[in-house]
Amino acid sequence: MKPSRVTLTFTSxxxxxxxxxxxxxxxxxxxxxxxxxxxxxxxxxxxxxxYSIQRPVSRTSENETNRFVKKWAQKYGAFVxxxxxxxxxxxxxxxxxxxxxxxxxxxxxxxxxCNLRCRYCAYSGMYKYNRVHSQRQMSPERAKGAIxxxxxxxxxxxxxxxxxxVGLTFYGGEPLLNMPALRAAVEHVQQKxxxxxxxxxTTNGVLLTEDKVDFLATNSVHVVISLDGPQxxxxxxxxxxxxxGTHARIMNNLxxxxxxxxxxxxxxxxxxxxxxYKSDFKAVEAFFEQNEGKIPPLFRAQGVSTREGExxxxxxxxDYKRFYEGLSILRDQYKQKMIKNLTxxxxxxxxxxxxxxxxxxxxxxxxxxxxWLPFAGSCFPGQKIAVGVDGTLDVCERVDGxxxxxxxxxxxxxxxxxxxxxxLIDQYQHAVLSSCTDCCVTRFCNFCFxxxxxxxxxxxxxxxxxxTEKSAKAALRDYVSILEANPNADPCLGFGRVAFGxxxxxxxxxxxxxxxxxxxx
Numbered sequence: 001m002k003p004s005r006v007t008l009t010f011t012s013x014x015x016x017x018x019x020x021x022x023x024x025x026x027x028x029x030x031x032x033x034x035x036x037x038x039x040x041x042x043x044x045x046x047x048x049x050x051y052s053i054q055r056p057v058s059r060t061s062e063n064e065t066n067r068f069v070k071k072w073a074q075k076y077g078a079f080v081x082x083x084x085x086x087x088x089x090x091x092x093x094x095x096x097x098x099x100x101x102x103x104x105x106x107x108x109x110x111x112x113x114c115n116l117r118c119r120y121c122a123y124s125g126m127y128k129y130n131r132v133h134s135q136r137q138m139s140p141e142r143a144k145g146a147i148x149x150x151x152x153x154x155x156x157x158x159x160x161x162x163x164x165x166v167g168l169t170f171y172g173g174e175p176l177l178n179m180p181a182l183r184a185a186v187e188h189v190q191q192k193x194x195x196x197x198x199x200x201x202t203t204n205g206v207l208l209t210e211d212k213v214d215f216l217a218t219n220s221v222h223v224v225i226s227l228d229g230p231q232x233x234x235x236x237x238x239x240x241x242x243x244x245g246t247h248a249r250i251m252n253n254l255x256x257x258x259x260x261x262x263x264x265x266x267x268x269x270x271x272x273x274x275x276x277y278k279s280d281f282k283a284v285e286a287f288f289e290q291n292e293g294k295i296p297p298l299f300r301a302q303g304v305s306t307r308e309g310e311x312x313x314x315x316x317x318x319d320y321k322r323f324y325e326g327l328s329i330l331r332d333q334y335k336q337k338m339i340k341n342l343t344x345x346x347x348x349x350x351x352x353x354x355x356x357x358x359x360x361x362x363x364x365x366x367x368x369x370x371x372w373l374p375f376a377g378s379c380f381p382g383q384k385i386a387v388g389v390d391g392t393l394d395v396c397e398r399v400d401g402x403x404x405x406x407x408x409x410x411x412x413x414x415x416x417x418x419x420x421x422x423x424l425i426d427q428y429q430h431a432v433l434s435s436c437t438d439c440c441v442t443r444f445c446n447f448c449f450x451x452x453x454x455x456x457x458x459x460x461x462x463x464x465x466x467x468t469e470k471s472a473k474a475a476l477r478d479y480v481s482i483l484e485a486n487p488n489a490d491p492c493l494g495f496g497r498v499a500f501g502x503x504x505x506x507x508x509x510x511x512x513x514x515x516x517x518x519x520x521x
Contacts, residue, residue: 003080004438005042009035010473013481020476022440024078024365027480037065038079076365083437087371089425092418099382099416101157105167106150107386107397108185111137111178116204116246119237119311120276122398123173126310129400129455133173138389140184146387146408147188149415151196158196168197170221171386171397176207186219200224202272204238205250213257217264224299225250227271229284236278254295270299273347277312277319281326281351288347298346301354307461308400308454327351335478339485353491355444355475356482360491362443372425375436378448381405381421395424398450403457424449424458431458439465441472 006022009030019030028034072078090098112134118124125132147168157164168189170182182201189197201216205225216223227250228234235245258265275284288298306312315323330352337344344353363369370380379395382405386394391408393416394401403424406416432452436442445468452458482489 003042003082005079006081006438006440006442007038007079008440008469008473008476010477012477012484014484016480016484018476018480020440020472021072021078022442023081024072024076025362025367025443026072026078026364027476033062033065034068037062037069041066041069041073042080078365081437086374086429086433089372089422089429092422095382095418095421095425096416098380099421100153100155102380103150103154103157103166103382103385105169105384106146107169107171107384108138108143108146108181109171109173109386109388109397110143110175110181110185111173112389113137113177114173114204115177115206116174116238116240117243118204118239120274120304122305127305127400128308129402130308131401136389137173137178138181138387140181142389142391142408143181143185144188146391147185147193149408150385151193153415165196165198167384168199169397170199170201172202174204174207175201176203176212179212183215186215186221190219198222202226204246205253206240206246208250208253208257210256210260213261213264217261217268220264220268222268222270224270224272225254225296226274227295228273228275229279230287233280233284233287237274237276251295258294265296269296271296272299273301273350274304275301275351276304277315277323279323279326281330285330285345285347289345292345298350301347301350307451331356331478335482338482338489338491341486341489355471356478356491358444358446359472359475359479373428373433375433375439375442375445376448377446378428378432378452381424381449382416385416395449395453399453400455402455403453427458428452432460435460435465439469441469444468444472444475 008020008022009017010020011017017030019028019034020026021028069079073080089095112123112131113136114121114123114133117133120126122130123133150166150168151158154164154166157166168185170185172178175182186199189199199219200222202224203226205227208223208225226238227247228238231245231247234247234250238246240246254265254269257269273284273288275281288295304311330348332352334344334348334352334356336342337348338353373380381395384396385405386397386399387408388394388401388404392401392404393406393408394404403420405420405424408414428449432447436445439445447460447464447468449458452460479491482491
């Protein structure tokens with residue numbers, strides 16, 4: 001099959017040209033001469049014939065450019081991707097073995113009850129295939145049994161690395177509505193598996209009473225609390241069963257925790273903020289700026305899901321225009337602050353800077369990939385595992401629950417069903433990955449099982465690929481523009497991934513000049 005060129009050319013804000021190569025994940029400063037050399041190489045050299053640049057340039061420049069193209073093409077496989085059949089999904093036994101060696105997190109869904117009725121909630125009834133709120137909850141025995149099962153599942157990891165830690169997250173519904181199961185699970189971990197689990201809990205924050213906080217603080221449980229900004233923004237969507245807003249109650253709880261458990265508040269509490277086409281970005285930004293240091297730091301900001309839901313159906317064209325203009329303003333603000341080495345507000349960082357961070361943290365040529373899922377953004381089913389109130393096992397807490405990968409009890413057997421995992425990967429390969437081989441931005445694709453799984457099957461929206469390429473090109477332009485203006489900027493949001501350059505040499509390359517040296521060798 002004929003190889004496809006998988007590169008993307010773009011210009012920075014200053015007008016400099018670059019080429020992004022999806023095969024290696026590298027960004028190269030680009031010139032007409034390099035483009036001519038690469039075009040000549042790809043049209044002739046793949047047939048092992050002699051090639052030359054058909055333009056009036058010096059012999060030295062031509063030879064140097066030819067060496068550059070040949071080095072990256074022949075040594076690192078850059079610029080083109082040959083369509084090949086994806087590897088067959090692993091056997092059921094192979095899938096289970098992979099999960100034993102790589103699974104890193106278990107999410108216990110302690111209850112399907114909730115004391116709120118947030119209007120954008122995934123379980124509000126507005127999403128076609130998702131469950132809705134119910135009175136079902138996990139028993140303490142099932143919670144402890146799930147922990148024992150998971151420890152046994154990842155035992156080989158612990159044997160290989162006695163210091164290995166894995167995640168245990170408590171989810172709902174509202175997990176604080178099921179304190180018996182939560183207490184049983186945490187005490188079981190502390191008594192039997194001390195030091196193995198990083199404990200976390202996601203909550204709406206309303207039920208963070210003194211006794212519950214004492215328990216969470218004593219056991220060093222990390223807590224993520226939903227807070228959508230100022231009262232007007234938060235209370236529009238995040239209401240209780242009676243329809244009353246919840247902002248004041250959450251703020252009171254946060255202020256009390258700060259006074260009674262200052263170290264726990266500082267080290268273990270984080271916020272998550274949700275936004276949509278209804279959001280007033282200026283008001284939300286102002287709230288987080290005015291309350292910086294008075295409320296916990298923001299852990300993440302995310303948009304309301306548009307997939308299989310009703311929430312966005314009422315949005316008008318003017319709503320969409322205002323929404324994207326708001327995000328664009330935040331993006332420009334992030335860029336300018338990075339360029340000027342100014343402190344970036346977390347809300348701006350996680351909205352305006354999120355896609356730019358994706359460029360900075362992208363995989364490079366020497367980063368490992370899962371062979372059965374080489375493209376797009378999905379993790380291997382079972383890399384993290386969500387346990388439902390009835391013992392149903394899902395690939396994560398965000399999927400719609402229509403394709404479980406096993407159960408902890410019942411007629412279908414104990415634990416993960418390797419055949420189900422294999423089938424899920426097979427569907428994903430055919431519906432999603434089969435069209436990825438000629439894509440030039442696979443390293444920026446976030447399409448995963450949570451995005452793809454719908455009603456028990458895998459589906460890919462027809463417009464997704466074009467939108468991903470457009471977003472990646474804009475993020476690449478912003479990324480290099482920041483680094484041109486400020487080579488010491490940290491678009492990685494402090495997570496330590498080198499900005500410009502390659503890991504091939506084992507040394508970071510932070511400036512354009514360094515990158516030129518790197519790519520010419």
